[in-house]
Amino acid sequence: MQDTARKTILVVEDEKPIAEILKVNLVKNGYKVLNAFDGDEAVNLALTAEPDLILLDVMLPKQDGFSVCKKVRETMSTPIIMLTARAEEVDKVLGLELGADDYITKPFSLRELMARVKANLRRSSIVAADSNEPLCFAELEINVERYEVKKRGSVIDLTYREFELLKYLATQSGKIFSREHLLNKVWDYEYVGDDRTVDVTIRRLREKIEDDPSNPTYILTKRGVGYYFGG
Numbered sequence: 001m002q003d004t005a006r007k008t009i010l011v012v013e014d015e016k017p018i019a020e021i022l023k024v025n026l027v028k029n030g031y032k033v034l035n036a037f038d039g040d041e042a043v044n045l046a047l048t049a050e051p052d053l054i055l056l057d058v059m060l061p062k063q064d065g066f067s068v069c070k071k072v073r074e075t076m077s078t079p080i081i082m083l084t085a086r087a088e089e090v091d092k093v094l095g096l097e098l099g100a101d102d103y104i105t106k107p108f109s110l111r112e113l114m115a116r117v118k119a120n121l122r123r124s125s126i127v128a129a130d131s132n133e134p135l136c137f138a139e140l141e142i143n144v145e146r147y148e149v150k151k152r153g154s155v156i157d158l159t160y161r162e163f164e165l166l167k168y169l170a171t172q173s174g175k176i177f178s179r180e181h182l183l184n185k186v187w188d189y190e191y192v193g194d195d196r197t198v199d200v201t202i203r204r205l206r207e208k209i210e211d212d213p214s215n216p217t218y219i220l221t222k223r224g225v226g227y228y229f230g231g
């Protein structure tokens with residue numbers, strides 16, 4: 001628990017009983033907790049207190065969670081997990097321009113929520129070093145903060161998972177990861193999909209970033225083992 005002891009979580013939730021349950025459980029798990037009960041307060045607290053992660057409800061008084069997310073993203077790369085009440089909000093949440101890192105639909109289990117918090121904090125620590133600087137590999141430029149990938153200066157349109165997968169591989173360039181490992185780290189803490197999910201996303205990613213997807217130079221296959229970034 002010591003690695004989480006100093007982490008501060010900003011909980012943005014206007015429904016006091018839910019905010020209280022979240023706070024109690026986060027504190028129990030070793031986190032410090034700040035509460036904001038409307039959108040304006042959320043933006044102010046995010047910018048002044050600089051939390052390590054933000055749990056952000058969508059429906060809020062004064063300004064909604066989407067607006068808060070956009071404003072925070074203008075200056076900060078803090079992981080943001082959106083709490084959504086409706087499935088149709090998920091599309092918006094995952095819009096790359098919005099910059100949310102993850103989402104949880106209500107009602108959620110506390111166990112799931114804690115696991116997501118932990119996973120997002122872990123991912124953010126991987127890219128914490130030089131997160132302002134784009135990662136540059138030959139003709140490919142990956143800007144983690146802006147959720148942007150450019151090839152020869154042109155922006156490439158990636159889905160959320162494609163970007164997360166590319167980011168994960170590229171920030172640990174040269175390291176080989178099994179499909180199981182990637183499923184676990186990039187998709188979910190205990191995603192129960194099968195390995196082909198990884199293969200399909202790798203294939204789509206190659207089609208978008210490689211000059212010749214069947215003869216890739218960035219995302220390479222280690223036969224019988226998995227994938228690695230070779231940029």
Ligand code: CA
Pocket residue numbers: 013014015057058059060
């Ligand atoms: Ca709400």
